[in-house]
Amino acid sequence: MIPQQFEYSAPKSLAEALALIADGGKPLSGGMSLIPMMKLRLAAPDRVVDLARIAELSYIREQAGSIHIGATTTHHEVESSAVIRAKCPLLAETASFIGDVQVRNLGTIGGSVAHADPSADYPAALQALEAKIVIKGAASERTVSADDFFVDTFTTALEPGEIVTEVIVPVEAASTGTSYQKLLQPASGFAIVGVAARIQKSGGKITLARVGVTGLSNRAFRAAATEQALTSGTAVQAAADVVAQAIDANSDLYASAEFRAHLAAVYAARAIDAAIRRTS
């Protein structure tokens, strides 16, 4: 539990941070995953660049039909933000399910997204929300969709020298119903399976369905088959039953692939049902 020696920098500006990161520094944004890995010596960066003191990265702003969330915004800030609770409740609800109070007070949205743990909670919601991720490097800036961002286990669209600076989610139409449902791994608090659902209805029919799934496989994904089934009038359970279709499910000490696939269907149905109940 003793890390290797490393340099620690805590720049106050983004430009300064990006310069240090371009130089090989490892960004630290909350440290809920990086610090334990360093303590176990599974990670041994020469320089850690702590983003916590960069004021320009911590904000929640509503702007032209979207909500812009700075990378160092903590889970607790997302969970308790009046703007997010009112206009993007799925994200607030998802944040409230992350880890425990200590983790939510320290962990950040940018850190979680950039780490891309396949069992993290946010990615399910960000997939369902069709969120956008803003990426910056010392000499680059681009925006990618959540679906393009989450590439594989612990692998994202980030190139060396780049960091996540912002997450953009849509302002939800008031009539949309959303829900995040999760079975947590009791030791770690991560999702064994987590499902985020967004539903819009019109005239008794589902007109929009977005279903994001985390924990099941190597990356969070949108369950296209389930979404299509829902908009074409299939019953909820039957639609949920195809959520793990063609997915190569993870297997570990706590849940086998088969059980995970089963749970995905159970939790998809629960999330979709809850979301439908919340539509208006």
Added chain:
Amino acid sequence: MATPSITKLEPFIGKRIRRKEDPRLITGTATYVDDLQLPGMHFAVVVRSPHGAARIKSVDIAAAAAMKGVAMVLTGRDVADLACVPCGASLPGLRVPEHRLLAQDRVYYVGHPVAVVVATDRYIAKDAAEAVEVDYEVLQAVADPEKALAPGAPAVHPQWPDNTAFTFHQEGGDIEKAFAEADVVVKQRITSQRLIPSPLETRGCVAQWHAAEKSLTLHTSTQVPHLVRSLLAQMLGLDENRVRVVAPEVGGGFGCKLNLYAEEALTSHVAMKLGKPIKWIESRRENFLTTIHGRGHVDYYEVAAKKDGTILGIKVKIIQDLGSYHQLLGPAIPTLSVLMIPGLYRAKSMCADVVGVFTNCVPTDAYRGAGRPEATHGIERMVDILAAELKMDPAELRLKNFVRNEEFPFPTATGLIYDTGDYAAPLRKAMETVNYTELRKQQADARKHGKLMGIGMSTYGEICAFGPSPATPAGGWESATVKIEPSGKVTVMTGVSPHGQGEETTFSQITADHLGVPFEDVLVQHGDTAIVQYGIGTFGSRATAVGGPALYYAIQELIIKIKKFGAMLLESDDVSYANGQCTCAKTGKSVSIKEIAGAAYRAMKLPANTEPGLVATYFWEPTNFTFPFGAHIMVAEVDPGTGAIDIKRYVAIDDCGNLINPLVVDGQVHGGVAQGLGQALWEQAVYDDNAQLVSGEFMDYTMPRAHMMPWIESGHTITPTPVNPLGVKGVGEAGTIGASPAAVSAVVDALSPLGVRHIDMPMTPEKIWRLILSKTTGSNA
């Protein structure tokens, strides 16, 4: 003659008094081993085997030794002449592997110490430890005790290819007859999985060598400082009175610090060699890998009974996973299970066969309950299974078979004498608490609506207050010294070594009442062999039940002397002592304990044949164990979609005799239940086929946490033991022992309409889901 009015001091025994210990714990001002900083202190890090079984081809320390700040690197060769880690268990024919401080030519488990690196700070030491290059030839390992017993299994110790450390047989009554006369025999394989004790404070020690005095001081996180002193002095060839062992604040033990570990001796050895104070602190990862584990049973039970439910006899075969070495008591633990096999029941015939098995895992040893939870879990499961077989209510079956109140003292089939009991009382109280009859109706209703609701119970007995010395490896008595200081303040030195149990408070209560002094005036000291007379320590629910009576008798001795001084001061032969006052019966005059203390130390005048001072020491030897008992009832609902278990109610009724401090007792019960539910629902140490510990982090090993706990409704019945004058029986392990069978009972009951009779722990969602699937579709999913 008018008696003077003496203010009756309020009794402290029986009150829910907040613990004296808590302010320093809550405010973070307590001193643990890792808080110690000594001038010139160096830090040790142990290099450990990454393999379950391997031959060491070479160890290259050159790079590590050359690093700046590294003071010493030792390997197996350097400690080959030192004594082995001791095993205190003695069983006929026990095979005891040589347990050197560092691995010699082979490693036997992941985490096995191979070298120790000492440097000026812990970061350098850790870097240098990583620079030690060990060349291993990896060998086949075996982690599963049943696989280890199979022919052709890899031999953990090459000299013993059957992997058998010992076998042990005990029987009582007439087991053949019992089974011949039975109308029904039920059989079940029941496991009690390996658990990782996980105290909040890991192990750690600081060793300091005083070369001029040839004396050693070891601060170590232990439950048994005097025992560590005796063993360490022997191992290092030091005079016992020149070794001082201090257990400072100890952050939990649960049995895993009832030991002498290689690192304690190694740290001391390095301190002596280097002439510097040495600190070693175990990391959490090391704690998972190298501190003893608990449980590790595979048991095969058979119970013989009559049609009416009368239990006639119990047979069990116990396979105990011992790991690769014996720690202090490891092999003795399953023999405690054997003693406990009759449970609370009258059955007079039993037969037990134990086989202790070597595996390529860290040793198992005492963990909260130590052998008794395994036995109680097994026997309670079997009673439920018998009830299901006979279609009887499980409570009714228990009530039918309990030892009757008039049968105490009751000799068991295993040779124990149960001191006292009223076994039906806690069960009846628990049933009343949940309104059992009504609850069964609700359950029938719930089942009609397709709900999987279960009502589970356990009625458990314990062997506590270890114990009469002939029945223990290192003496089972306990000691206390009571000093009244010249000012009248009272210092108690106890031989037990509290590390969370709260005896600074409860022993102050006992002293306040029996000596008649203010609670605040009592200071309880413990855990330092330079301050406290020899003591045995804290384990086996013994501290209050053996250490408490020792204190009681020390107080009685002191009162004799107090009365002599009182008589002298009052110039009377007829004085009584109560409430801190010596009173003359004739004149009604009295003197306070403060005045008496002043006179006893000033010693201007002394009573006949009496020396100055007010100090008494008492070593108390109990005549028997105590046998607490109780009943737990759990109500649970199972989610058929996910296999998740929702605990609806948890009732724990314990009979630990008189309660010194009900608040402390409740705390012990709550913590115990948490650990019992931990085993039932979540915890398991999982080794894979290569003997790698898969559940080697808190990310994978599910420690029960507050938010996962049900509301525990705890209550008591009180049947004081005649074994000691306080009537206390011990409560440290009760919750753990009662909880796991109650939890499994509840979940099995929920699934009983599907034909389920038993589930092994931990009852994870996937296990439950698969079980439901197999029973409803016939598939094994």
